[in-house]
Amino acid sequence: MSHVGTPSDIFDDDLLAAIRDTALTAARDAGCSHAEVRVERIRSQWIRLRDARLESAADDTEIGVGVRVVREGSIGFAASVALTTDEVRHVVDQAVNAARVTAFAATTRVELAPEPSHGEVDWRSEYDTDPVEVPLVDKVELLAAWSAGLLAAPVISHTMASVLAVTEDTYFADLSGTVATQRRVRLHPQVEALALDEVGGGFETMRTLAPPVGRGWEYLGGDGWDWATELAAMPELLAEKIAAPTVEGGEMDLVIDPTNLWLTIHESIGHATELDRAMGYEAAYAGTSFATFDKLGTLRYGSPVMHVTGDRTTPHGLATVAIDHEGVAAQSFDLVRDGTLVGYQLDRAIAAATGFDRSNGCAYADSPLHIPIQRMANVSLQPAEGEGPTTADLIAGVRNGLYIEGDKSWSIDMQRHNFQFTGQRFFRIVDGKLAGQVRDVAYQASTTEFWGAMEAVGGRSTYRLGGAFNCGKGQPGQVAPVSHGCPSVLVRGVRVLNTLAESGR
Amino acid sequence: MSPRLRPEAMAPAQAVIDEAMARAKGECAVLVEEISEAEVRFANNTMTTNGVRRDRRVTVVAFAPVDGGTAAGTARAGGTVDIAELVAAAEADAAASPAAEDAFELVEGTVDDDYGLAPGGTDLLVLEGVLSHLGGTFERAEAAERTIAGFAEHQLSTTYLATSSGVRRRHAQGTGALHLVARSAGGARSTWTGSGTADFSDVSVDVAEERLVRQLGWAARRVELPAGRYETILPPAAMADLMAALYFAAAGQDAEDGRTAFSGPNGGTRVGEVLAPLPLRLWSDPRAAGLGCAPFLATGTSGSDVSVFDNGLELEVTDWIESGRLEHLRYHRAGAARSDVPATPPIDNLVLELPGTTQNVEDLVAATGRGLLLTCLWYIREVDPATMLQTGLTRDGVYLVEDGEVVGAVNNFRFNESPVDLLARAVDVSRSERTLGREFGEWLNRAEMPAVRVLDFNMSSVSPAS
Known part of the structure; x- marks a missing residue:
């Protein structure tokens, strides 16, 4: 008689123990040097309101078991949504078979960097209220009230309000003896308002700058973000934006707010310091990196004020966890120190292939049905030592430039050199003071030139955590949540484009 | 011949649908997606990762009369699903929702002849042609000082859809892709070719390799x-x-x-x-x-x-x-x-x-x-x-x-x-x-x-x- 599992009893201890023992015993018997089994339940809820009326709501529970093995220097992965010991035995057979058949074409042996057993680990991220447990009606009412408040403003024609809430339960066990049970909770609320341009035609939008976070439903009540103040300010800011002059392109100095800069960090530092990319393992899809391994310790990434860390430990960080999907304990490490490249994000295979003693814990799979690959840690730019400089102090140092808030459009090339970003709000800076918004702005730069032109970083008082739920990598495609902390910064002489001119208008 | 999914692992899709229909208190739609996938990935002239998986998603959409119209609620779950729980969740969401802006009379029933058939499956055998050629592709690449990276994947998905208005539909389709990238030593030159396919019968690694070699040659x-x-x-x-x-x-x-x-x-x-x-x-x-x-x-x-x-x-x-x-x-x-x-x-x-x-x-x-x-x-x-x-x-x-x-x-x-x-x-x-x-x-x-x-x-x- 085989054990049968359903979503409501996935974390039944007997079932998990049976799946673990079945998988690890079968893998050991098949001659695997490494095996890990991961059972996950990922509950999520997506809600979207258009003009204060519910447009879509869906609850989802993803469930399954994945087994990865290393056998005779070859990797195999297989998975199933059927949680029975019979099916797990079959999954192990498939994983072993995958390792065997792909070995014929392999020219290199795969090794994993060693990791000690962490024994039994029980961990959950920091949150008060599991958002998946909050009644739908309460969520819809809150978003409807926010939307109605915005729609009451004459300038606002339409609104979109959405929340994506995820509660991720993971049970992990490997042959070395680590058994980890972990829960991560995260939320991504967004509200966008649209204003029609009655004079010039066209439209402008403005979205809340509140980041996605590793928090519970209390986040929408104001724990970690001042929603009331942000929503109250939006109509006037949007009215100013829709009436704003179009930007005059050219080279100028930028003061960039953390609500915009996190994404520039993500694209130009986060992905560029993934060692699997730098070694060519993502050449067919996500791309490679200009920060190649031979430049470790010498590459001038940016100015001396640039200190970037990677971690899987920041409270409320979207990549924060205790044990990664290869059984490696969470760590914190330097990537760029005093402007020089000093580290990479690693998983166990890439660590072993490049001579590191140990992975720094960056393996993740977005589903029990996907193989873990190297994914991004919380990659953060560190602030100046004291509370200052403030954002106003940085603005005071600019004669002719822009102050940029909020992320919008983003794109970077496959080696992470050439990037282009837009934003939610662009304020002109004239002689050290803000001088109203401008429209149609994009900034374009090359990674090392941009960070090399970073003259100053703000102090701790300007430091904020931004982030995303939807970082894409790997084939088949996987998405990962990740946070990026940073202060406001001052960057000199960046190329600013007028997007209307770019479209030939 | 394509491999079968192991039928004993889970109840058949049609039985899942019948149970959901029986438990639903009002109008509803039930969608079961049976997905079978196999893929291999390679880079730097060697195999890297791979995967074989069986996925099933059951989606219940419940419709409920509410003030001013009809509301909808959706609950979806993977694997061996507790149908009673899923239907109850969808109905609770519908009851808690305002009248839907997109409410419309449900589509009149059509029954597909093949509705009763079991889903097909796929596995690494579908990629055998790719795998058997890659070894040679890597060898030639090594000799010519270029590196090959790429990805081959195949999915077979079978969708079963039923509604309380009598719809019983089944659709099976294969979806595949082959990506190949060639880079010169040091990575100064690179090129790509990609193909979409239903079953890999029309995909040739040799033809793709010829194209890569020609295009890398253009970059001399x-x-x-x-x-x-x-x-x-x-x-x-x-x-x-x-x-x-x-x-x-x-x-x-x-x-x-x-x-x-x-x-x-x-x-x-x-x-x-x-x-x-x-x-x-x-x-x-x-x-x-x-x-x-x-x-x-x-x-x-x-x-x-x-x-x-x-x-x-x-x-x-x-x-x-x-x-x-x-x-x-x-x-x-x-x-x-x-x-x-x-x-x-x-x-x-x-x-x-x-x-x-x-x-x-x-x-x-x-x-x-x-x-x-x-x-x-x-x-x-x-x-x-x-x-x-x-x-x-x-x-x-x-x-x-x-x-x-x-x-x-x-x-x-x-x-x-x-x-x-x-x-x-x-x-x-x-x-x-x-x-x-x-x-x-x-x-x-x-x-x-x-x-x-x-x-x-x-x-x-x-x-x-x-």
């Missing part, structure tokens, strides 16, 4: 060019991505709200407007030869152009653009009724063609005095929805054409261009072929596209990436 001579507007031939893979961006932005309700490039004045749309001087046709058809996809709508989530109330709706050939004129935007039935247009929900394939043209990509090259021939585009993101301006990069091979011949490879560029504007500026179009967009092929695998020549493609800046 390197020419540096500055940013600027260039005469450019966009190959089918690049057009697939640009047209996917256009297709994804073609929701009628969004246009009426005034938030897209298809918005007209005063809450109207641009339907009826001529977008392109050439008689181009952009269309979808679930029965298109070689691009077959589900001929009925099946969704667990409503949006501005799809509705859970439309589950089971027959999908028909739809012209989005015909003779260069914008013909239809994407609407669910409720939105279409409000706007007095036909219901034209999204369909999972896309064809752009210039009817009657016979020339191929090589003919476009041969007719070019001086211009650029691209391989594919990458990291395409919307910059300005009002103009549909997209930014992105050229990737893995920009070739210089002089006097009708490729004479070398050029550096990469960042572009800023609107796909709507490109249709208006197309001067030359080849016949269409099955292709795979590098960026959006993951979401829109089934595409047939032509190569298109424009005289002034906006290369906004140089990218040093190679």
Whole structure:
């Protein structure tokens, strides 16, 4: 008689123990040097309101078991949504078979960097209220009230309000003896308002700058973000934006707010310091990196004020966890120190292939049905030592430039050199003071030139955590949540484009 | 012969549906997706990761009468599902929701003859042809000092849809892709080829390898060019991505709200407007030869152009653009009724063609005095929805054409261009072929596209990436 599992009893201890023992015993018997089994339940809820009326709501529970093995220097992965010991035995057979058949074409042996057993680990991220447990009606009412408040403003024609809430339960066990049970909770609320341009035609939008976070439903009540103040300010800011002059392109100095800069960090530092990319393992899809391994310790990434860390430990960080999907304990490490490249994000295979003693814990799979690959840690730019400089102090140092808030459009090339970003709000800076918004702005730069032109970083008082739920990598495609902390910064002489001119208008 | 899914692992899809129907207190739709996948990945002339998986998603959409109309609630779960729990969750969501804006009478029942059949499966055997050739491809690459990276995947999905209004539909389809990248030693030169396929019977690693070798050869001579507007031939893979961006932005309700490039004045749309001087046709058809996809709508989530109330709706050939004129935007039935247009929900394939043209990509090259021939585009993101301006990069091979011949490879560029504007500026179009967009092929695998020549493609800046 085989054990049968359903979503409501996935974390039944007997079932998990049976799946673990079945998988690890079968893998050991098949001659695997490494095996890990991961059972996950990922509950999520997506809600979207258009003009204060519910447009879509869906609850989802993803469930399954994945087994990865290393056998005779070859990797195999297989998975199933059927949680029975019979099916797990079959999954192990498939994983072993995958390792065997792909070995014929392999020219290199795969090794994993060693990791000690962490024994039994029980961990959950920091949150008060599991958002998946909050009644739908309460969520819809809150978003409807926010939307109605915005729609009451004459300038606002339409609104979109959405929340994506995820509660991720993971049970992990490997042959070395680590058994980890972990829960991560995260939320991504967004509200966008649209204003029609009655004079010039066209439209402008403005979205809340509140980041996605590793928090519970209390986040929408104001724990970690001042929603009331942000929503109250939006109509006037949007009215100013829709009436704003179009930007005059050219080279100028930028003061960039953390609500915009996190994404520039993500694209130009986060992905560029993934060692699997730098070694060519993502050449067919996500791309490679200009920060190649031979430049470790010498590459001038940016100015001396640039200190970037990677971690899987920041409270409320979207990549924060205790044990990664290869059984490696969470760590914190330097990537760029005093402007020089000093580290990479690693998983166990890439660590072993490049001579590191140990992975720094960056393996993740977005589903029990996907193989873990190297994914991004919380990659953060560190602030100046004291509370200052403030954002106003940085603005005071600019004669002719822009102050940029909020992320919008983003794109970077496959080696992470050439990037282009837009934003939610662009304020002109004239002689050290803000001088109203401008429209149609994009900034374009090359990674090392941009960070090399970073003259100053703000102090701790300007430091904020931004982030995303939807970082894409790997084939088949996987998405990962990740946070990026940073202060406001001052960057000199960046190329600013007028997007209307770019479209030939 | 394709492998079978192990039937003993879970109750059959039809039984799951019957149980959900029996437990539902009111009207409902039940969707079961049986998914079987196998893939291999490789890089640096060796195998890297792989995977074989069995997935099942059960979606219950419950409809409930509420104040002012009908509400819908959706609950979805994977694997061996507790049906009672799932139905209860969907019904609770429906009861807690306001009347749906997209409410509509459920689609009248149609029963497919093959509804009772079990799902098919796939496994690594489907990729045997790929795997057996890769060893040789890696050996030749090593000898020629180039590295190969890539990915081959195959999915077999079977969708079962049932509604309380009598719909019993089944659709099975295979979806596959092969990507290959070749880079010279040190990575200074690189090139790509990709194909979409239903079953890998029409995919050859040897043919792909020949193409890679030819294109890497073109890059033996390197020419540096500055940013600027260039005469450019966009190959089918690049057009697939640009047209996917256009297709994804073609929701009628969004246009009426005034938030897209298809918005007209005063809450109207641009339907009826001529977008392109050439008689181009952009269309979808679930029965298109070689691009077959589900001929009925099946969704667990409503949006501005799809509705859970439309589950089971027959999908028909739809012209989005015909003779260069914008013909239809994407609407669910409720939105279409409000706007007095036909219901034209999204369909999972896309064809752009210039009817009657016979020339191929090589003919476009041969007719070019001086211009650029691209391989594919990458990291395409919307910059300005009002103009549909997209930014992105050229990737893995920009070739210089002089006097009708490729004479070398050029550096990469960042572009800023609107796909709507490109249709208006197309001067030359080849016949269409099955292709795979590098960026959006993951979401829109089934595409047939032509190569298109424009005289002034906006290369906004140089990218040093190679």
